[in-house]
Amino acid sequence: MANRIPETFIAEVRQKVNIVDVIGQYTDLVKRGRQWNGSCPFHDDRHPSLFVEENKQVFNCFSCGRSGSVFSFLMEKEGLSYPEAILSLAESVEMHVDSSISAGVTRQVDGTTQAIYQLHTAAQRLYQHILLNTTSGEQALAYLHDKRQLTDDIIKNFGIGFVPEDNALLSYAHDQNISREVLQASELFISNDQGELRDRFSDRIVWPIKTERGQVIGFSGRARNANNSIKYMNSPESPFFTKGKILYNFDRAKNQIRQTNTVMIFEGFMDVIAADMAENPIGVATMGTALTREHVKQLARVAQRILLVYDGDVAGQNAARRSIDLIHEYAQNVDIGVIHLPDNLDPDEVRIQLGLLALKQALEQNIQTPVEFLVNTARVGKNLSNQVQYLAFLQEVMQILKVASPVEQDIQLMRIANEFGTSKQALQAQLQQSIDQKASKSSYSQPTYSTLIEPPVSGSDYDSGLGQTNVNQNITQVEQAERALIMAMIKSPQVMLQVKETTGFAFVHSDYQLLMMLTNIYQAQHPGNFDLAQYMDFIQKPELNQKIMAIERAYGELAIEKEAINDYLRMIMYDAPVDARIRQLQQLIDAAKQQHDDAKLLQLMTELINIKKKQSQL
Structure with missing residues (x-):
């Protein structure tokens, strides 16, 4: 069945889908060096043992041993076949799936849900076409051009569209014979008392809302008519659309966020777009x-x-205050900054009134620490020339500073002393008094920035790269040679050819002999640079993929050297049979001793001595 999907299509899905994004929807992942770590979603994993290698697009659990590519993860987690996993991920990144590709692949997903997703994708495309290419969208387009100063390229990049009053989407749905059940469940329509459906976002400019993987699941609409009492309208909550879990623009921004390790959180969609236009494409917004x-x-x-x-x-x-508390509580290893914009404008207003350069500078330079921000907000609504209100301000500031760092305490106290003429010594004394008192818990709590996950112990299987302890704890030198050799064969067709031409060669362990056969077929079908994820998808045997991950961790970075290859061959072809014969002789010697067979014992001892003598001379 997998052969029905062209390899070029599979390669495109690999290129567009990031394994970190997919697995991150099932478990929280934290970046640790070059890898991502989290609790394995396949078992009760109290000590996070799942590692995801983003550069190789593979995962491995050191506890249960599950490993593979993004396809194999989805196959096991969702019970999909290999072709079904490919098509599911392709649709998640809005790749066009030709009927010739999907033919014969039975989808194991809920039909209604799939139809809803497809209808949302079609709606977004239809709405944008209407905005950019029809007379129905002319006034809305003029508004975006003139009032919002958006170019057609920006409109296209963010998928903005317009919904006319002629029920265009409903007509499309009827033409496609989409059932009423799907139409009602999609939340793209509303009905009157007579049960007649009409487009929910009629006469509105709409921004599509997408999942982390890029699937359209809703819209946010702004009324074109200023007299409309409901200026903004969002898709309602539904089984597939939960506002508390969706972040606008995260699908577009996540790669840049990952590269810069920084994200900006805005209040409005147009603020996100404004930041993108100001060369800060790392913005998201809550719904x-x-x-x-x-x-x-x-x-x-x-x-x-x-x-x-x-x-x-x-x-x-x-x-902002609530967000600071929330981030400190659930992401203690994350640094926080608060950006102050000029004249209390929002980002899009800064762009339109002051220009893109002003917005760019503000976003990159006007960054306050949480302490600085909270001290400044303590001023709001107070007349600080009034002694009573000034003392109330100081009391609030001390609650903030008592959990701040010594440096920030010094900076803020110096600033207040200079501004209001209060001696710094008096302010320090009040701060110390506040610290000494058993005050009620402040709304602002300083994070400990402790590591979320205990690091691997030096010398553990993680460091050695040998994978699961109970599987790889006692690996003989011969098997280590087998592992190193099969890794070299996997990476190099030249080494594969050398081993195949070595007369009388065979791996001692059957798993490596099977891998040799499968690798030979893989290399014939996939010429070019070795791709670990692609290779594991080709193998599609969980127990072998588990072993491949352990081998790759231990030997994947080793240089392929001719002398080393010859040493591996010698150990497998000569040392392995000799070691096996030595173990056999030792067992026979023990049996001869128990039977008091002196003649047999002498014969066996002589053979053992001769073998060991030869072995020492090599």
């Missing part, structure tokens, strides 16, 4: 809700620094 624990965990998987870009009004400042 009109507060930041949630799920959002924080999602971002902490790909970023080590979170920058909050909220409006300067009271609501925006309160949202």
